[in-house]
Amino acid sequence: MSQHIIHISSEFNISEGDSHFKKLRSEKNSNVMVDCAAISVWPSSITAFLADFLKKLDSRNITWSLNNIPEGSLKTINFMIYRKPAATHLIRKNEIPIVDNTLSWVVTSWHNIVATIKLLEDITFWTLLGPFFKHGFRYSRTLFEISERGMRSIGIVALVSGIMGLVLAIQAAAQLQTFGASIYIANLVSMAIVRELGPLLAALLIAGRCGSAITAELGSMVASEEMDALRAMGVSVTKYIVVPKFVALCIALPCLTIFADVIGMAGGYLFSVFQLGIPSSHYIDQTIQAISANDVMIGLIKSIADAVIIASIAVHQGLTTSGGAEGIGRSTTRSVVHSIIFIALAHLFFTILFYFTGHTLSFN
């Protein structure tokens, strides 16, 4: 049987190989010599195409030989054709059934909550007792954090709460004007903002603006071994890094809440006075009658609870970050999402509590 000779050039590709292959099959050749003399440069693509072609020949029991091929390329082609798949020891546990998945979600959530509470113990210790130790409390850092977390959030809190006050007044006006009760816009706006919307808006904005920042900062510190460095020096991470942020949030958020209350009510005032023509003094009187110190305190209690929630979740997520840049992204997302969920739950809890205790605290 005669030997078939194929000359290939550097233009050789898969379709050319296929056409050669079809031709060989139809002519029932069983012996081929591939001559590569025309190829001067051997990029991996040509070796791979050639190897692919030769594998097809092997599958049809056509014997082949290569001519004028440099030794290096021959080695590459031999590797591509005859290599054994690398043994892998990795077993990835991907396929967990849904039930198991839900269960593991519950278990992890539980672990997270327990760990966060333990962290809070430590934080409380250093916050309350730290100032009595030598170097136990970082005052200047705490001030810096207050300005960084609190002062710089004033703009966005003012913007959003002002708009919410305005929107609330407009919505209320549409309903109340039909009864000729426009003056009660003052009651509605001030009550809604002071008791619920002010604290809620401030908390959500801070969760988005500061909770995420804290998680990302701590997460990247974990990733770059800075936390290990602190521990190796014997400096408490809670004391040195966490407490300033925690205290800063607990101080900044109530302040921002009061600020949001004022701006929100101002938004309602602007619409009522300049659009509806309610006399300014009348509106202010009505507002002062509507809200009491009680309502403000209820708002503040909510906002302190929110601050604790945001700070502890952000810190916990930051400190448990693992897996580099991707991990930081994941824990930052979780930090904001969990914060928002627990803020909503906390507001629900307090609202129900104050509903059943008759909307009052014993402050008056």
Place this chain on the structure above:
Amino acid sequence: MNKKAIIEVKDLVTSYEDNIVLDKISFTTYENEIFAVLGGSGCGKTTLLRHLLGLLRPDAGLISILGFDITKANDDEMQPLREQIGMVFQGAALFNSMTLAENISLPLEEYTDYPSRVIRDIVDWKLHIVGLDHARDYMPAELSGGMKKRAAIARAMVMDPKLLFFDEHTTGLDPVMAAELDRIIIRLRNELNITVVVVTHDLTSIRRISDRAIMIADTQIIASGSIKEMEQSSDSRVISFFMKHDKEEVLIH
């Protein structure tokens, strides 16, 4: 020789989940020596180091550092020991929000009552030792990799520790900088009479600085002694480690 033992590890066992990382490892490090822990990637070198620092707790076994058993000690009990140990992390682990001088003075401000001018003197001296006098007010992000490593050494040295740990101290450095770092380590050992433990896979550097070494592979110590002694070993894994690294050097240089 009757030298004082600084680190004693006996039958240390540790695991991540179901994987045993280190299985019954024992070794001793003596005073004023540069001791190297060798091994390929992922053999548990860094895990061992984290155990020696007390950042991880072993499953079983005993680790005694400066005559103090750290396997059962809690953080409060570890405190006095930590002031005598310095650690240089792989990525330097400087605090990015502080200047170099603040980074280095951190342990001093935490542990001592020195007035700020004294702290400043000490910090400037440590910076001078590592050749970073001009960089004291830079932020870590503004420094090159080699400068960060040297700054990390300065920070580890600031409390005048008796024991200094290095994790992969030559990683990411050019050969000139790596050699400079080796010189700094030898100088610190000679002048300040400290014990140095280096965890690495960089054989060039180890040949330059180490007195004794152990090599870890497959959860066990497979060779120990000086590098010369190790090269005589008949264990195929040891031989292949030396062969591979020598070949690598030929390729690079």
